[in-house]
Amino acid sequence: MTGDLFAGLPRGPSVETITEGALLLRAFVDEEEAAALMAAIDKVLAASPLRHMQTPGGFRMSVAMSNCGQFGWVTDRRGYRYQSLDPLAERDWPAMPEAFAALAARASAAAGFAGFDPDACLINRYEPGARMSLHQDKNELDMDQPIVSVSLGLPATFLFGGMARTDKPQRMRLESGDVVVWGGPARLAFHGVDPLRDGEHPLTGRCRYNLTFRRAR
Ligand code: SIN
Ligand code: FE2
Numbered sequence: 478m479t480g481d482l483f484a485g486l487p488r489g490p491s492v493e494t495i496t497e498g499a500l501l502l503r504a505f506v507d508e509e510e511a512a513a514l515m516a517a518i519d520k521v522l523a524a525s526p527l528r529h530m531q532t533p534g535g536f537r538m539s540v541a542m543s544n545c546g547q548f549g550w551v552t553d554r555r556g557y558r559y560q561s562l563d564p565l566a567e568r569d570w571p572a573m574p575e576a577f578a579a580l581a582a583r584a585s586a587a588a589g590f591a592g593f594d595p596d597a598c599l600i601n602r603y604e605p606g607a608r609m610s611l612h613q614d615k616n617e618l619d620m621d622q623p624i625v626s627v628s629l630g631l632p633a634t635f636l637f638g639g640m641a642r643t644d645k646p647q648r649m650r651l652e653s654g655d656v657v658v659w660g661g662p663a664r665l666a667f668h669g670v671d672p673l674r675d676g677e678h679p680l681t682g683r684c685r686y687n688l689t690f691r692r693a694r
Contacts, residue, residue, distance in 0.1 A: 488652070492587075495637050495647060498663030500588045506580065506654040508680075511629055514688070515680055517574035518600060518629075521545045524571045525563045527602050533557065539607040546573040547596040548693040550616065557616050559597060559693040573598055580656075581625045581690040588658035590623040595690035603633065603685040605675040611642055611667045614691065622692035623660025629653050629688070630681030631673060638667035653680060 487508075493501040506514065527541035530552045544550060548559040549570040563570050577598055585593035601609070614624055628651040635657065638646035644667065651657070659666060673685055 498661035499659035
């Protein structure tokens with residue numbers, strides 16, 4: 478009921494601790510900044526389009542992906558890795574937009590991880606039904622660098638577990654403008670996203686975007 482009463486009202490920023498080393502910065506991105514990020518996403522995607530990558534096991538990922546920055550995360554039959562070449566566009570990934578770098582720096586500092594300088598940004602697009610199963614982000618070289626994860630558009634249920642796949646994850650609803658930052662003792666926590674529920678969002682239409690900033694090398 479309260480969800481309906483407050484739907485559409487701007488939410489004030491607040492900070493929630495998920496676990497030691499992991500924070501949820503609610504409403505960290507306001508609507509004006511979100512619109513600027515969305516415009517920058519569109520530019521990146523015009524150069525390096527979204528695509529459904531294959532897992533090493535041969536499954537097509539339900540989330541469509543692209544990247545910007547010096548390195549992009551890719552998966553295919555040869556495995557998970559970072560590379561500077563976009564295998565679809567057959568050229569380097571687009572540069573990290575200024576608005577992306579500024580947000581990543583602000584969010585990581587707000588979460589207590591000063592000096593984070595991401596060289597990779599994965600762009601995930603979830604359409605209704607798309608999901609991300611529990612996984613660890615572990616293709617990066619320096620595990621002292623945090624992860625900054627930004628939600629735009631339709632809400633999603635985010636799962637944040639422990640260091641073992643079998644640890645029961647906490648579930649939290651992420652809305653447009655929410656940012657999750659994890660590092661330190663939580664850097665290798667398992668996390669994932671439940672199948673996206675259908676809906677319509679003024680910023681993105683029938684989908685959710687997620688930006689994941691990382692230091693790859
Ligand atoms: C990811 O772990 O790559 C995506 C997380 C999210 O979509 O919130
Ligand atoms: Fe991840």
